Amino acid sequence: MAVTVMGVAGLRRRGVPAMAAYLPGQQVGSLADLERGRPAEVCGVESADPAIAQRLLDLGFVPGTPVEMVRRAPLRDPVIYRVAGYEIALRRAQAACIRIAHAG
Amino acid sequence: MSDHCGPADDARRGGLAVDAPLMALVGSPNSGKTTLFNALTGLRAKTGNYPGVTVTRYTGVADTDAGPVVLEDLPGTYSLSAISPDEQIVSATLDRDDAASATPQALLVTLDATTLARSLRLVAQVLRRGLPVCVVLTFSDELDRRQGRLDVGALERALGVPVVAVVGGRRQQLTRLRTLMGAPGEWSRPVVPPPADTEGVSAWIDSVLTATGYSSPELDTRTRRLDAVLLHPVWGTLVFLATMFAFFQTIFALAAPAQAGIEAVFGWLGDQVRARIGVDWLAGFLADGLIGGVGGVIVFLPQIALLFVLISLLEGVGYLARAAFLMDRVMARAGLEGRAFVALLSSFACAIPGIMATRTLPSTRDRIATMMGAPLMTCSARLPVYVLIIGLLVDSDARVGPVGAQGLIMFGLYLGGAVSAMLTAWLFSRIGRSAGPAMPFYMEMPPYRIPSVRSVALAVWDACRGFLAKVTKIILGTTIVLWLLLNLPAPSDATLRAAGIDPTDDVAVSTYTIDHSLAADVGRAVEPVFAPLGFDWRINVGVLASLSAREVFVATLGQVAAATDPEDPAGALAEMTVQDGDRAGEPLFTPPVLAALLVFFLYALQCTSTIAVLRRESGSWRWPAIAFGYLFGLAWVMALLARTIVAAVT
Amino acid sequence: MSTTVPIHAEAVPGDPTTVRWVVPAGRLGFVGSPAVVPAPLAGLLDDGVVSQLEVEPAAVLVTLAPPHVWAVEGDRVRTALQTALADPAGWRAPAGVTAADRLAAAARQVLAGEVGDYARSHGGRLELVAVHDGEVEIALHGTCDGCPAAGRTLEDRVLTALRRLDPSVRRVVSAAPPEPAPGRRRLPLRPR
Numbered sequence: 001m002a003v004t005v006m007g008v009a010g011l012r013r014r015g016v017p018a019m020a021a022y023l024p025g026q027q028v029g030s031l032a033d034l035e036r037g038r039p040a041e042v043c044g045v046e047s048a049d050p051a052i053a054q055r056l057l058d059l060g061f062v063p064g065t066p067v068e069m070v071r072r073a074p075l076r077d078p079v080i081y082r083v084a085g086y087e088i089a090l091r092r093a094q095a096a097c098i099r100i101a102h103a104g
Numbered sequence: 105m106s107d108h109c110g111p112a113d114d115a116r117r118g119g120l121a122v123d124a125p126l127m128a129l130v131g132s133p134n135s136g137k138t139t140l141f142n143a144l145t146g147l148r149a150k151t152g153n154y155p156g157v158t159v160t161r162y163t164g165v166a167d168t169d170a171g172p173v174v175l176e177d178l179p180g181t182y183s184l185s186a187i188s189p190d191e192q193i194v195s196a197t198l199d200r201d202d203a204a205s206a207t208p209q210a211l212l213v214t215l216d217a218t219t220l221a222r223s224l225r226l227v228a229q230v231l232r233r234g235l236p237v238c239v240v241l242t243f244s245d246e247l248d249r250r251q252g253r254l255d256v257g258a259l260e261r262a263l264g265v266p267v268v269a270v271v272g273g274r275r276q277q278l279t280r281l282r283t284l285m286g287a288p289g290e291w292s293r294p295v296v297p298p299p300a301d302t303e304g305v306s307a308w309i310d311s312v313l314t315a316t317g318y319s320s321p322e323l324d325t326r327t328r329r330l331d332a333v334l335l336h337p338v339w340g341t342l343v344f345l346a347t348m349f350a351f352f353q354t355i356f357a358l359a360a361p362a363q364a365g366i367e368a369v370f371g372w373l374g375d376q377v378r379a380r381i382g383v384d385w386l387a388g389f390l391a392d393g394l395i396g397g398v399g400g401v402i403v404f405l406p407q408i409a410l411l412f413v414l415i416s417l418l419e420g421v422g423y424l425a426r427a428a429f430l431m432d433r434v435m436a437r438a439g440l441e442g443r444a445f446v447a448l449l450s451s452f453a454c455a456i457p458g459i460m461a462t463r464t465l466p467s468t469r470d471r472i473a474t475m476m477g478a479p480l481m482t483c484s485a486r487l488p489v490y491v492l493i494i495g496l497l498v499d500s501d502a503r504v505g506p507v508g509a510q511g512l513i514m515f516g517l518y519l520g521g522a523v524s525a526m527l528t529a530w531l532f533s534r535i536g537r538s539a540g541p542a543m544p545f546y547m548e549m550p551p552y553r554i555p556s557v558r559s560v561a562l563a564v565w566d567a568c569r570g571f572l573a574k575v576t577k578i579i580l581g582t583t584i585v586l587w588l589l590l591n592l593p594a595p596s597d598a599t600l601r602a603a604g605i606d607p608t609d610d611v612a613v614s615t616y617t618i619d620h621s622l623a624a625d626v627g628r629a630v631e632p633v634f635a636p637l638g639f640d641w642r643i644n645v646g647v648l649a650s651l652s653a654r655e656v657f658v659a660t661l662g663q664v665a666a667a668t669d670p671e672d673p674a675g676a677l678a679e680m681t682v683q684d685g686d687r688a689g690e691p692l693f694t695p696p697v698l699a700a701l702l703v704f705f706l707y708a709l710q711c712t713s714t715i716a717v718l719r720r721e722s723g724s725w726r727w728p729a730i731a732f733g734y735l736f737g738l739a740w741v742m743a744l745l746a747r748t749i750v751a752a753v754t
Numbered sequence: 755m756s757t758t759v760p761i762h763a764e765a766v767p768g769d770p771t772t773v774r775w776v777v778p779a780g781r782l783g784f785v786g787s788p789a790v791v792p793a794p795l796a797g798l799l800d801d802g803v804v805s806q807l808e809v810e811p812a813a814v815l816v817t818l819a820p821p822h823v824w825a826v827e828g829d830r831v832r833t834a835l836q837t838a839l840a841d842p843a844g845w846r847a848p849a850g851v852t853a854a855d856r857l858a859a860a861a862r863q864v865l866a867g868e869v870g871d872y873a874r875s876h877g878g879r880l881e882l883v884a885v886h887d888g889e890v891e892i893a894l895h896g897t898c899d900g901c902p903a904a905g906r907t908l909e910d911r912v913l914t915a916l917r918r919l920d921p922s923v924r925r926v927v928s929a930a931p932p933e934p935a936p937g938r939r940r941l942p943l944r945p946r
Contacts, residue, residue: 315776
């Protein structure tokens with residue numbers, strides 16, 4: 001049973017204006033497909049296992065948090081992301097659980 | 105085994121009065137928790153086990169203004185919603201209603217000042233548990249260095265608990281903490297604990313960060329620049345391979361002089377005993393049994409110490425996380441993860457540190473699978489055996505093309521060991537698949553930091569102490585038993601003369617003693633098992649003796665050969681012939697038999713120290729028993745295969 | 755789904771029945787005891803759980819009526835307060851309170867707090883003179899008066915601190931110091 005945590009992007013971060021919610025022209029996708037240099041924001045976490053979804057939230061991937069892709073491993077997996085002020089490596093299977101929105 | 109739970113037991117072990125208060129350290133991984141623990145407890149820390157699980161328990165005695173307290177360093181965790189056994193320990197310990205685990209009187213929560221936005225999530229969960237909390241703010245110096253800002257007083261007000269900033273465990277800064285630890289009853293508590301739901305916690309964190317004027321630190325440029333090289337697809341891999349190579353070189357080359365020194369010391373001790381003590385059997389027992397046995401263990405120490413120094417340094421700096429990141433994809437093919445690579449790597453010098461290194465793996469399934477594979481990595485104890493047997497197999501100047509044959513065979517054995525280790529780990533990972541859900545893989549990449557010297561020193565000390573204490577008892581015991589088996593029954597002069605042997609001929613006496621010893625009886629008794637491999641009773645005795653430790657094989661064969669020809673044991677070995685059976689009169693050590701022997705040693709678990717550590721790290725006898733049985737069977741089959749193939753080829 | 759309003763609870767020293775809920779600054783356009791509050795919060799007042807509400811520039815003080823205690827009611831009050839704050843229009847200021855009053859309250863809080871402490875530590879004193887249309891006028895006394903660094907630096911500090919409490923502030927001016935007497939005026943060598 002899929003567990004989805006969705007939230008409208010827009011928690012006010014210090015100094016950073018909240019992203020508007022799902023304007024046309026804004027794309028929603030999976031963190032696994034995020035390219036380097038493209039700013040994005042987490043908009044939800046979905047996983048068949050609620051424990052995994054909760055763990056990703058506890059790691060800081062909460063709706064409204066900016067996230068960026070830092071680098072890939074030489075064999076393309078895992079990938080290092082920057083979120084909530086720190087860097088964390090995730091395998092593709094885990095990154096695919098995280099829905100993101102990026103402008104344009 | 106020190107695996108009892110409960111503050112009373114801890115207190116007794118710490119030598120304190122039974123009612124010493126229990127406090128616990130909680131925090132996320134990489135938050136400086138262990139550095140703080142070491143700074144507060146120093147050498148007064150002990151390693152034990154949580155009963156029945158593969159989690160190591162660290163407790164120590166810390167001084168406070170109100171006297172000593174028992175401090176428990178709980179496993180690092182990102183959340184109290186546990187998904188692995190060590191996180192479950194944390195959650196259970198913090199649960200006042202959980203009768204099975206002792207609830208601490210107060211908690212010290214480490215909070216990394218550079219990652220507040222994430223780290224406060226765990227703090228929120230801990231505050232809801234209702235125990236007295238004191239927050240220890242770590243890395244505030246790094247926050248300053250990276251242009252971040254935080255009002256600590258405002259953080260105290262916002263959290264409602266005392267907040268102490270501590271940098272790297274410096275002595276002076278701990279004074280205020282020790283004062284606070286003396287009176288946990290006086291700590292302020294949050295008037296309303298933070299919310300429980302995810303969105304509520306996010307809102308709470310937002311508000312707290314605003315109130316404390318938190319300015320998050322800039323990107324750590326030093327780390328970014330280093331990672332651009334060290335994690336580069338090409339350069340990073342090269343640096344990684346170079347580091348691995350240097351790793352091995354250091355362990356074998358640097359440790360060698362120290363090991364030679366230790367061997368010399370014990371050899372001298374043994375000589376002194378034999379010279380001074382008149383009673384032959386006592387001298388033999390002390391020199392070969394006790395001193396030889398202890399020396400055989402302590403000779404490992406330089407390698408283990410060096411290995412731990414290197415690993416602690418690499419871990420403290422933050423490079424091990426990068427190595428695990430680079431190797432994760434490869435390890436995933438074996439059903440494991442990047443951190444398992446580090447554990448297997450450590451096994452190349454000795455399986456024991458490797459098995460201990462599996463503590464970093466969050467998944468029990470991964471831990472067990474890696475522990476099962478670790479003994480197959482070619483450990484340094486196999487080297488003397490390989491050298492002896494390869495020397496009997498091919499000449500030192502034999503060549504295969506441009507490469508020396510001996511070196512080639514050695515390389516093949518190392519490779520075989522590594523591949524077998526991976527396959528075994530994969531196999532056990534698959535078997536364990538039903539035992540629990542697949543763990544998600546995530547690994548924090550901490551900034552590069554200069555490790556605390558004290559933490560490195562304590563890690564090495566702890567490892568060496570554990571190795572010596574737990575393992576010496578076993579090695580000593582088995583070596584004594586084996587010595588007895590090889591030298592009893594001691595034949596009387598009458599028995600010797602009746603067999604036509606001159607009692608003054610030492611060589612003949614030892615040969616006779618060994619031939620008719622209890623060990624020989626055992627060796628002949630198991631002949632049916634080893635006959636298909638071409639082993640005779642003397643090899644059997646060697647193999648059985650080496651079940652305690654592999655190098656014992658060389659010593660045992662040496663004893664047997666020296667008994668035959670003390671001047672040239674190596675030559676005696678080469679000329680040994682089969683005594684009875686259908687191969688009687690033929691050379692004992694033919695290429696097929698030697699190949700079988702090599703392969704047998706590659707696979708078999710012949711190390712009681714490893715079994716002891718497997719028992720401690722896995723929490724039960726089940727896994728060491730499975731490992732021993734499985735590897736013995738595998739060794740037998742592969743040895744038979746080797747013998748058959750080599751016989752067909754030569 | 756609505757965005758959850760970021761708030762957190764801080765204790766009020768000496769008063770276990772009252773909690774200072776720190777809320778985003780400038781959300782409510784007034785200070786003082788509100789005349790009307792939105793539904794869930796009003797319900798707590800009506801039920802006799804909450805006995806008093808007091809709005810500050812960046813906080814709401816909530817007092818519980820005995821025998822209610824925060825250990826039990828905390829989560830409930832938080833939820834009610836967050837819902838109420840999501841609807842600023844549902845709050846009604848007490849009669850006669852203006853935006854200027856809110857700004858004045860914020861200014862007084864700042865001068866009593868960190869910035870005031872800074873001035874006091876140097877032997878000076880800041881005083882609120884007037885608040886008018888988003889502009890705050892303060893007077894500098896003691897060593898602040900006549901100090902060359904005083905004017906610009908202090909004004910900036912007060913402005914920065916004020917903005918965190920009341921974003922409607924536009925500027926801070928320091929009251930004109932008394933005209934120097936004709937002839938040279940000596941700067942005091944020691945604090946008066």
